[in-house]
Amino acid sequence: MIAVVLVGGEGTRLRPLTLDEPKPVLPIGGVPFLSLLLDRLAAAGVTRVIFSCGYLPERLRVGIGTPPPGVEVEVVVEDEPLGTAGAIRFAAAGRVDGPFLALNGDVLGDADFGALVRAHAAAGATASIGLTPVDDPTRFGVVVCDQDGNVERFVEKPPNADGLGPAPWWVNAGAYVLDPSVLDLVPADRMVSIEREVFPLLVGNGLIACQAEGYWRDIGTLESYLAANADAIGGQLHTRLGGSPTALLVDPTATVAAAAQLIAPVSIGAGAEIAEGATIGPDAVIGAASRVGANSVVRNAVLLDGAEVAAEATIERSVVGRGATVGERSSLLDSALGTGEIVGSDQALNDERRPH
Numbered sequence: 038m039i040a041v042v043l044v045g046g047e048g049t050r051l052r053p054l055t056l057d058e059p060k061p062v063l064p065i066g067g068v069p070f071l072s073l074l075l076d077r078l079a080a081a082g083v084t085r086v087i088f089s090c091g092y093l094p095e096r097l098r099v100g101i102g103t104p105p106p107g108v109e110v111e112v113v114v115e116d117e118p119l120g121t122a123g124a125i126r127f128a129a130a131g132r133v134d135g136p137f138l139a140l141n142g143d144v145l146g147d148a149d150f151g152a153l154v155r156a157h158a159a160a161g162a163t164a165s166i167g168l169t170p171v172d173d174p175t176r177f178g179v180v181v182c183d184q185d186g187n188v189e190r191f192v193e194k195p196p197n198a199d200g201l202g203p204a205p206w207w208v209n210a211g212a213y214v215l216d217p218s219v220l221d222l223v224p225a226d227r228m229v230s231i232e233r234e235v236f237p238l239l240v241g242n243g244l245i246a247c248q249a250e251g252y253w254r255d256i257g258t259l260e261s262y263l264a265a266n267a268d269a270i271g272g273q274l275h276t277r278l279g280g281s282p283t284a285l286l287v288d289p290t291a292t293v294a295a296a297a298q299l300i301a302p303v304s305i306g307a308g309a310e311i312a313e314g315a316t317i318g319p320d321a322v323i324g325a326a327s328r329v330g331a332n333s334v335v336r337n338a339v340l341l342d343g344a345e346v347a348a349e350a351t352i353e354r355s356v357v358g359r360g361a362t363v364g365e366r367s368s369l370l371d372s373a374l375g376t377g378e379i380v381g382s383d384q385a386l387n388d389e390r391r392p393h
């Protein structure tokens with residue numbers, strides 16, 4: 038089985054974290070998001086993964102790291118964004134000769150892709166969409182089906198829930214199985230959206246949907262990125278991290294002062310240093326080689342690799358970028374610092390106006 042993973046987006050709502058690093062390689066619980074996705078694809082029997090990208094392709098290649106055994110990875114780069122369908126066509130044409138998986142590369146989950154593949158085969162479908170329940174349909178592609186799973190309507194980002202039935206709404210979870218014939222429906226010379234142009238054409242023509250079991254979250258905003266990290270270390274989703282609500286995932290090469298307090302769930306990466314009196318957690322991910330000074334508080338936050346937080350500082354609902362620095366007694370609330378950014382001493386940063 039082949040999978041095409043769409044990773045062309047610029048991750049604008051996660052800036053400045055995504056200015057020098059595509060969103061899918063940002064770490065979740067200390068591990069690149071795409072690396073967790075590759076684990077899942079390997080578990081579902083996928084042997085070849087084609088990443089379809091345009092934004093920062095070199096950084097993406099580095100961020101993917103070493104794929105799991107038995108999985109071959111290829112990165113296909115578009116000159117111009119082709120839209121979701123155009124990108125799938127560009128990446129898959131000439132490389133697939135049977136049904137293949139196509140995935141949005143910004144969705145964190147643990148549902149079994151194999152179940153979608155089996156449902157597709159059992160129904161003899163042309164295209165199959167994995168569904169997840171949400172309570173705000175306006176940010177997603179809403180799918181209305183009959184009892185047998187045949188899709189009756191696909192409405193991308195409806196302005197409101199009128200005419201869509203009662204909550205919860207089942208929406209496109211960003212995982213499809215597509216017959217190669219679907220590629221013939223995609224014009225080659227312009228941007229084409231699979232959600233707005235291709236799925237509506239397939240309604241009544243072999244488009245089915247299947248409810249996915251398990252954890253699901255779109256990681257587009259600071260809030261959802263932090264929640265995804267908390268869920269990974271807290272064990273709400275199943276990953277190789279082995280998270281749980283009581284997890285203190287401390288790398289053996291990290292140094293934690295005896296007088297520091299760790300409140301689960303917490304993850305502390307290789308070579309990180311936590312000074313005396315610091316409080317880490319709950320829901321804190323401290324990246325490799327990061328440092329937290331004496332009496333500082335880091336909760337519901339992520340420090341990327343090499344970040345430094347000086348003494349008496351507070352980091353809450355925030356992300357400190359790679360190698361970024363927060364000075365003594367400063368506080369960072371609802372904010373994100375990009376790579377290498379510096380916040381001096383005695384500063385108070387609060388960015389509640391960030392996009393949600």
Ligand code: GDD
Pocket residue numbers: 043044045046047089090091115117118119120121124141142143144176177178179193208209210211232255
């Ligand atoms: N290569 C490439 N080229 N990738 C693209 C392009 C493109 O032109 N446009 C979007 N992508 C990638 C994005 O990087 C992302 O991984 C995925 O395609 C979906 O695009 P988003 O921009 O994140 O869409 P969305 O989140 O607003 O909505 C989509 O995802 C929802 C689930 O999270 C839709 O598929 C909805 O129907 C769905 O419910």
Ligand code: MG
Pocket residue numbers: 141143255257
């Ligand atoms: Mg998205």
